[in-house]
Amino acid sequence: xxxxxxxxxxxxxxxxxxxxxxxxxxxxxxxxxxxxxxxxxxxxxxxxxxxxxxxxxxxxxxxxxxxxxxxxxxxxxxxxxxxxxxxxxxxxxxxxxxxxxxxxxxxxxxxxxxxxxxxxxxxxxxxxxxxxxxxxxxxxxxxxxxxxxxxxxxxxxxxxxxxxxxxxxxxxxxxxxxxxxxxxxxxxxxxxxxxxxxxxxxxxxxxxxxxxxxxxxxxxxxxxxxxxxxxxxxxxxxxxxx
Amino acid sequence: xxxxxxxxxxxxxxxxxxxxxxxxxxxxxxxxxxxxxxxxxxxxxxxxxxxxxxxxxxxxxxxxxxxxxxxxxxxxxxxxxxxxxxxxxxxxxxxxxxxxxxxxxxxxxxxxxxxxxxxxxxxxxxxxxxxxxxxxxxxxxxxxxxxxxxxxxxxxxxxxxxxxxxxxxxxxxxxxxxxxxxxxxxxxxxxxxxxxxxxxxxxxxxxxxxxxxxxxxxxxxxxxxxxxxxxxxxxxxxxxxxxxxxxxxx
Ligand SMILES: Nc1ncnc2c1ncn2[C@@H]1O[C@H](COP(=O)(O)OP(=O)(O)OP(=O)(O)O)[C@@H](O)[C@H]1O
Ligand SMILES: [Mg+2]
Numbered sequence: 482x483x484x485x486x487x488x489x490x491x492x493x494x495x496x497x498x499x500x501x502x503x504x505x506x507x508x509x510x511x512x513x514x515x516x517x518x519x520x521x522x523x524x525x526x527x528x529x530x531x532x533x534x535x536x537x538x539x540x541x542x543x544x545x546x547x548x549x550x551x552x553x554x555x556x557x558x559x560x561x562x563x564x565x566x567x568x569x570x571x572x573x574x575x576x577x578x579x580x581x582x583x584x585x586x587x588x589x590x591x592x593x594x595x596x597x598x599x600x601x602x603x604x605x606x607x608x609x610x611x612x613x614x615x616x617x618x619x620x621x622x623x624x625x626x627x628x629x630x631x632x633x634x635x636x637x638x639x640x641x642x643x644x645x646x647x648x649x650x651x652x653x654x655x656x657x658x659x660x661x662x663x664x665x666x667x668x669x670x671x672x673x674x675x676x677x678x679x680x681x682x683x684x685x686x687x688x689x690x691x692x693x694x695x696x697x698x699x700x701x702x703x704x705x706x707x708x709x710x711x712x713x714x715x716x717x718x719x720x721x722x723x
Numbered sequence: 724x725x726x727x728x729x730x731x732x733x734x735x736x737x738x739x740x741x742x743x744x745x746x747x748x749x750x751x752x753x754x755x756x757x758x759x760x761x762x763x764x765x766x767x768x769x770x771x772x773x774x775x776x777x778x779x780x781x782x783x784x785x786x787x788x789x790x791x792x793x794x795x796x797x798x799x800x801x802x803x804x805x806x807x808x809x810x811x812x813x814x815x816x817x818x819x820x821x822x823x824x825x826x827x828x829x830x831x832x833x834x835x836x837x838x839x840x841x842x843x844x845x846x847x848x849x850x851x852x853x854x855x856x857x858x859x860x861x862x863x864x865x866x867x868x869x870x871x872x873x874x875x876x877x878x879x880x881x882x883x884x885x886x887x888x889x890x891x892x893x894x895x896x897x898x899x900x901x902x903x904x905x906x907x908x909x910x911x912x913x914x915x916x917x918x919x920x921x922x923x924x925x926x927x928x929x930x931x932x933x934x935x936x937x938x939x940x941x942x943x944x945x946x947x948x949x950x951x952x953x954x955x956x957x958x959x960x961x962x963x964x965x966x967x968x969x970x971x972x973x
Contacts (some may be wrong), residue, residue, distance in 0.1 A: 515931050557880035567871040573891045581879030584889070629879060 483511040483534065483665065489690075490529055490544030505690035507543070516659055516666045518680035520673060520717060526691035527669045528564055531635045534559065534667065535561035547633060556625040557581060560631035562639050566622035568610040574621045575606035580628035586691060589628075596624040601647065611684035620651065627658055634659075636668045647671065649707075652678055656703060673717050677710050685720040695720035733935040769944040780948055783914060784923040786842060790849025791910045795903060798857035802902070805858075806865025807891055819855070827851040827913040829899065831920055845917045845925070852913030853906035860902015864895030900964035904957055911953045 485507055492501040503526035511517045513585040521527050533545050536555040539664045547559060568577050579593040597606045600620045605644050612620055623639050639655075640648045656679055659666055670676055676683045677699055684696040699705075734960045743762050750761035760768075769776060804814040827848050834844045868891045877883075918927025926949050933941035 535874075535878060537878075555874065555877045557878060560878055561874075563871065563875070565871065567869075567875045569872060569890065569893075580881075580889075582875070584876070584879055584881035584885055604918065646871075 482511070482513045483667070484544065485509040485534075486544040486546075487556060488530075488533065488540045488545060490526070490533065490538070490540050490708065494542060502535075502690040502711035504540075505692070506630070507691060507693075509684070509693060511665055511667060513548075513607070513665055514663050516668070516681045518668045518670055518683045519686060520670065520676055520721070521686035521691060522688050522721075523690045524670075525686055525722060527552075527686065528637050531563075531637050531667065531669060534633070534663055535559050535635055537561065540555070557585065557629050558631055559633040559635065560626040560629065561635040562622050562626045562637060562640070564637040566610075568618055568619040568621055568625075570610050572611060573607050573609055574602055574617075577610070577621050577686040578624045578628055580608075580625060587631065592628060594690050596628055599626045599712065616644065616647060619643065622645075623651070623655070623702055627628060631664060633665045633667070638669055638671065641671070653704065654691060655679065660703070673714055677713060683713075683717060685717055743932075751918060756940075757819060757937070758765075758939060758965060760943065765940045765943045765947070768938075768940040769947075772944065774943060776926075776944060776948055779926045779929040779945070780952060783918065783927065783949075784952065786845045786922075786925065787907070787914050790846040790914070791853045791907050793846070794850040794853040794910070795857045795906060798854050798877075798902075798906070799861045802858045802861025802899070803892060803895055804864045806862045806868070806895065807887060812862065812866070815851050819858075823855045827909070828916045831833055831917060835920070841923060845914055845922050848913045848917040849910040853910040854884050856909050857899075858904040859904035860905065861895060861899045864898020864902070865891055867898065881935035896967040897964060900967050904960035904964060907956055908953060911918055911949075911956070928973075 484530060488504055488507045489502065490504045492503060493499070494501055507526075507530065509530075511623065519530075529538070533540050534547070534552065535628065536552045536559065537675050548689055556629070568574075572580065575593050575597060577592070578596055579588060581595060582589050594606070597603055600623070603622060604626070605613060605617060610621070613621065616619055619639055619642050623636070626634065636655075643651060652675060655666075668676070668679065680699055682696060682698050684693050686692060687694045695716070699710065699713060739896050747763075749890050750756070750759045753759050756764060801815070830851055831844070831848060834847055838844045838847065872890050872894065873886060876886045881889060910968050914925070915927040918925040920933050926945050930942045930945040930949075933939070933945060
C-alpha cells in the first residue's frame with residue numbers, strides 16, 4: 482500500500498535561482514496489488530512523484546509511505562523504470578537484464594533468456610544499448626526491472642518510444658506479468674487509451690504543481706479491447722487541461 | 724584502415740616530410756654543420772651511435788615507467804574514491820592544493836639533497852609529475868558517472884561496493900585513461916629535466932653530454948628520440964582511451 486500525504490518538492494533552477502514547485506501538498510493512495518495509471522500534462526511533476534516513491538529523491542515536506550514504512554532509501558522492492566531507460570552502456574542487452582539478479586547473488590541465465598524471448602528481443606541479447614533502437618532499449622529496461630520481481634513497479638512512460646503494434650503487445654505482456662505477480666503498479670502515461678486499457682484506476686493531475694483533479698475506476702473485465710469505455714474517456718478528457 | 728584514419732596518417736606523413744625538408748633547407752642555408760647539422764648527418768650519427776641511444780632510451784624509459792606506474796597505482800584508486808565521496812574529495816583538495824601547484828622539477832634540489840643523484844631521484848620526479856594528472860583524470864571520471872546509472876544499479880539491488888565496481892569504475896575509465904596519458908607526458912617531461920641535472924645515463928644525460936662535447940648532431944638525435952618515444956606512448960594510450968570511450972558512456 483502506497484500512501485502519499487501532503488508531499489511537496491520544489492526545485493531551484495540553477496541559472497536563475499527561480500523556485501519551481503513540482504509538487505505541492507500532493508495526495509495519493511494506491512492499494513496493494515492495484516494497477517494505477519497517472520495522466521497529466523508534460524512538466525507537471527509526474528516523474529518527480531515516481532522518483533520520490535522509488536527513493537531516488539526526497540520530499541521537502543510531507544509523507545511518502547510504502548507498506549506502513551516511510552521511504553528513506555532506494556530498494557529493489559520498489560523498482561523505477563525511468564523515462565530515459567538508463568541502460569548500462571558497457572553491458573549487452575542480456576547482461577543488462579541479468580544485472581539485478583547477479584547483483585543480488587542469484588544469477589539466472591535461463592530467466593534472462595526467457596525474458597529476452599518474451600520481450601521480443603530474442604537474437605538481440607548480445608547487442609550493446611547503442612546498437613538497439615529506442616523502443617528496444619525501453620523493452621530491455623522493463624525486462625531488467627521485471628527480472629528482480631519487485632513488489633512495486635513504477636513505470637514512467639515505458640512505451641513512449643514504441644510503434645503502435647509493439648506497444649499493444651507490450652501492454653498485453655505487462656498486464657499478464659502484473660496479473661501473475663500481484664505487484665502494485667504505478668504507470669505514468671500520456672495515452673488515455675493505454676490508461677483505460679491497463680489500469681484499475683486512472684487519476685488525472687493538474688499542471689505544475691501537480692494535484693489530483695479527477696479519478697475514475699475502470700471495472701470491466703480483462704483483457705480489455707482498445708477503445709472501450711468511451712464514457713470514461715470523455716470524463717478523463719474533461720479534466721485534462723489543454 | 725577506415726578513411727578518416729587513413730587521412731590522418733597521410734597528414735602525419737606529410738607533416739613529417741615537410742618538417743625534414745624545412746630542416747634540411749634551414750641547415751643548408753645556415754651552412755654551419757658544427758652548429759646546426761642537417762637531417763642526413765643527424766641520421767648518420769644516430770645510426771653510428773644507435774647502441775648508446777638505445778641504452779639511454781632504455782634507462783630513461785625504465786625510470787619513467789616505474790615512476791608512472793607507481794604514481795598511477797596510488798593515484799587511480801585515490802581518484803576513483805575521491806570522485807565517489809565528495810567530502811573525501813574536498814579534504815584531498817585542501818590537503819594537496821599547494822603541493823600540486825609545485826612543478827615536479829622544483830622538487831629536484833630537495834630530492835638531490837635527500838636521496839642524492841641516481842635512479843631513485845629520477846623515478847621520484849617522474850612519479851611527482853605523473854601523480855596529479857592521473858589523480859585528476861580518475862577523479863573527474865569517477866565524479867561524472869551518470870547519476871541515472873548509479874540510481875538504477877542501486878535500485879536493482881547492487882550493494883555500494885558493487886555499484887563502485889560495476890558502474891562507477893566502468894563509467895570512470897575514459898577520464899582515467901585521459902589522466903594516465905597526461906600523466907605519462909608529464910612524467911616524461913619531468914624526467915628529461917631531472918636527467919639534465921644529474922643522472923647515471925639516460926636521454927637527458929646523453930644530450931647534455933653531447934652539448935659538452937660540442938656534438939649538436941648527437942644532441943638532436945637524442946631530442947628526436949625523446950620526442951618519438953613520448954609521441955608513441957601517447958598514441959598508444961590515446962587508442963586505449965578511445966576504446967574505453969566507445970565502450971563506455973557514449
Ligand atoms: N532537477 C531539477 N531541477 C530543476 N527543475 C526540475 C528538476 N527536475 C524537474 N524539474 C522541474 O520540475 C517540473 C516537473 O518535472 P517532471 O520531470 O516531474 O515532469 P513530468 O510530469 O514528468 O513531465 P513529462 O511528462 O514531460 O515527463 C518541471 O517543470 C521540471 O522543469
Ligand atoms: Mg516525466
